[in-house]
Amino acid sequence: MYSTLLLLALSAQGDAIACEQLVDNNPHASFLISVSVLVEATDDLPAFCQIQGTIKPNIGFEARFPQADWNGNFFQTGCGGFCGVLDADRERKSNAINYALRRGYASIITDGGHKSEHTGDGSWAKDNPVAERVYADEVVPLTFEAGHKLVELIYNDKPEYSYFSGCSNGGRMAAIAAQRYPSLFDGIVAGCSVLNLSMNGGVYGAWVLQANADGKGESILTHTFNSKLPMLEANALTQCDAVDGNDDGIISAPFSCAVNLDAIPSCKEANTDSCLTDIEKRVVNDLYQGPVNGAGEAIFYGVPPGSERYWGLWFLGTEEYPGAGTLLADGYGKYLAFVDDRDDYSAMEFNFDTDIALFASQGELFNALDPDLSAFKKAGGKLIMWHGMADPLVLPQQSQDYLESVQTLMGAKDTHSFYRLFMAPGLGHCWDLPAATPDQMDLLGALERWVEQDIAPDGIAVTQFADDGAIVRRGVLRPFPQVAEYSDVLNPQ
Ligand SMILES: [Ca+2]
Numbered sequence: 001m002y003s004t005l006l007l008l009a010l011s012a013q014g015d016a017i018a019c020e021q022l023v024d025n026n027p028h029a030s031f032l033i034s035v036s037v038l039v040e041a042t043d044d045l046p047a048f049c050q051i052q053g054t055i056k057p058n059i060g061f062e063a064r065f066p067q068a069d070w071n072g073n074f075f076q077t078g079c080g081g082f083c084g085v086l087d088a089d090r091e092r093k094s095n096a097i098n099y100a101l102r103r104g105y106a107s108i109i110t111d112g113g114h115k116s117e118h119t120g121d122g123s124w125a126k127d128n129p130v131a132e133r134v135y136a137d138e139v140v141p142l143t144f145e146a147g148h149k150l151v152e153l154i155y156n157d158k159p160e161y162s163y164f165s166g167c168s169n170g171g172r173m174a175a176i177a178a179q180r181y182p183s184l185f186d187g188i189v190a191g192c193s194v195l196n197l198s199m200n201g202g203v204y205g206a207w208v209l210q211a212n213a214d215g216k217g218e219s220i221l222t223h224t225f226n227s228k229l230p231m232l233e234a235n236a237l238t239q240c241d242a243v244d245g246n247d248d249g250i251i252s253a254p255f256s257c258a259v260n261l262d263a264i265p266s267c268k269e270a271n272t273d274s275c276l277t278d279i280e281k282r283v284v285n286d287l288y289q290g291p292v293n294g295a296g297e298a299i300f301y302g303v304p305p306g307s308e309r310y311w312g313l314w315f316l317g318t319e320e321y322p323g324a325g326t327l328l329a330d331g332y333g334k335y336l337a338f339v340d341d342r343d344d345y346s347a348m349e350f351n352f353d354t355d356i357a358l359f360a361s362q363g364e365l366f367n368a369l370d371p372d373l374s375a376f377k378k379a380g381g382k383l384i385m386w387h388g389m390a391d392p393l394v395l396p397q398q399s400q401d402y403l404e405s406v407q408t409l410m411g412a413k414d415t416h417s418f419y420r421l422f423m424a425p426g427l428g429h430c431w432d433l434p435a436a437t438p439d440q441m442d443l444l445g446a447l448e449r450w451v452e453q454d455i456a457p458d459g460i461a462v463t464q465f466a467d468d469g470a471i472v473r474r475g476v477l478r479p480f481p482q483v484a485e486y487s488d489v490l491n492p493q
């Protein structure tokens with residue numbers, strides 16, 4: 001009697017029973033469902049159907065579909081670094097889904113097709129071309145297909161609009177979606193995208209490792225160098241702020257400013273936070289300069305002025321854990337850079353005159369540099385790309401270079417009609433740490449308006465908040481090559 005009543009009660013809930021029963025009633029062979037449970041609403045999240053499982057060949061996923069008030073649309077996100085971690089609870093706007101779930105999206109996140117302890121670990125790619133192809137590319141359509149099938153199972157309906165948003169490697173995946181799978185998504189946000197993974201991960205990564213190595217291969221700048229970063233940031237601001245024509249405390253033209261360290265005293269007797277040793281100066285100069293060949297010609301970019309506050313997180317690390325950027329640079333060469341992995345490879349031996357071509361073959365697999373977005377445009381797709389101009393991990397000029405390559409092929413006006421790039425002064429890599437500039441923006445909202453209401457983003461509002469939530473400063477990012485505008489300084493402290 002009791003169980004009959006319970007069944008009747010559950011039946012009355014409609015979607016709830018469909019969610020709980022999904023695990024035993026999945027008709028699709030392309031993915032396995034291991035968990036399907038209804039999660040009660042909290043102060044933080046609406047009630048949702050939590051679905052976990054594996055998309056073939058080996059993509060771990062979690063889908064979170066609203067129990068009520070589904071907005072009728074589908075949201076897919078990417079994964080950062082070398083992926084390998086499934087983090088559905090991630091409370092960020094990059095490579096996360098909860099913020100989309102709150103807006104009513106049927107949302108899905110994956111581990112990129114393999115499992116790792118952390119996203120800086122590339123060892124899964126050793127002798128594993130299948131997983132490399134999934135990570136490079138195939139995870140995007142495979143997840144899309146599975147996500148859409150789940151939407152039909154849960155809601156008995158198809159999504160009206162489908163969106164992809166990713167940052168870093170997730171931004172690369174976003175660009176891959178526009179380039180290689182142009183009919184899947186109506187709208188795409190690509191942030192701080194490592195479009196040129198072979199150059200950024202392989203060549204720039206090797207440069208950073210070599211620049212920071214002493215004669216024995218030990219790191220020169222370590223976590224103890226963190227305390228000198230404010231001095232370097234102040235030095236860069238002094239030299240670069242006004243280069244953009246506006247002495248406003250924001251470096252808006254970092255790539256037109258070559259920082260020098262002449263004003264920083266050399267350490268004499270004691271190594272303090274207000275001086276640099278000769279070897280520290282050499283390393284910092286090399287970082288700003290970026291990779292050069294034996295003839296002194298630049299072959300990629302250097303760390304941007306204004307990015308100093310982020311160096312600790314990405315490169316200096318802690319006593320226990322090297323910076324993620326250091327791990328990524330090392331792992332790319334060892335496990336991803338070559339068709340046949342070279343166990344003995346060390347980025348320390350990379351030759352900037354002769355070895356770049358060695359990365360070309362795998363670059364074709366990983367890099368998202370195809371300028372032909374005509375199929376995406378024809379399908380009605382809209383692409384918002386953005387990049388922090390102070391991103392020291394994924395160098396921001398590659399986003400500008402990519403836009404220009406698309407403009408060259410498709411014309412600036414046509415390109416502007418469906419694809420816009422917003423360069424964000426002072427922002428680091430994917431909101432890694434708070435910027436000293438306005439850095440909070442609603443990119444998904446701007447994309448929704450473009451896709452659903454045909455309101456193109458001529459500006460993206462950005463806001464800077466103090467720790468107590470008070471607004472410090474506002475601004476508007478403009479489509480490149482226009483520059484951001486700042487106004488309304490409410491608290492000039
Ligand atoms: Ca490999």
Ligand SMILES: [Ca+2]
Binds near residue numbers: 241246
């Ligand atoms: Ca300025």
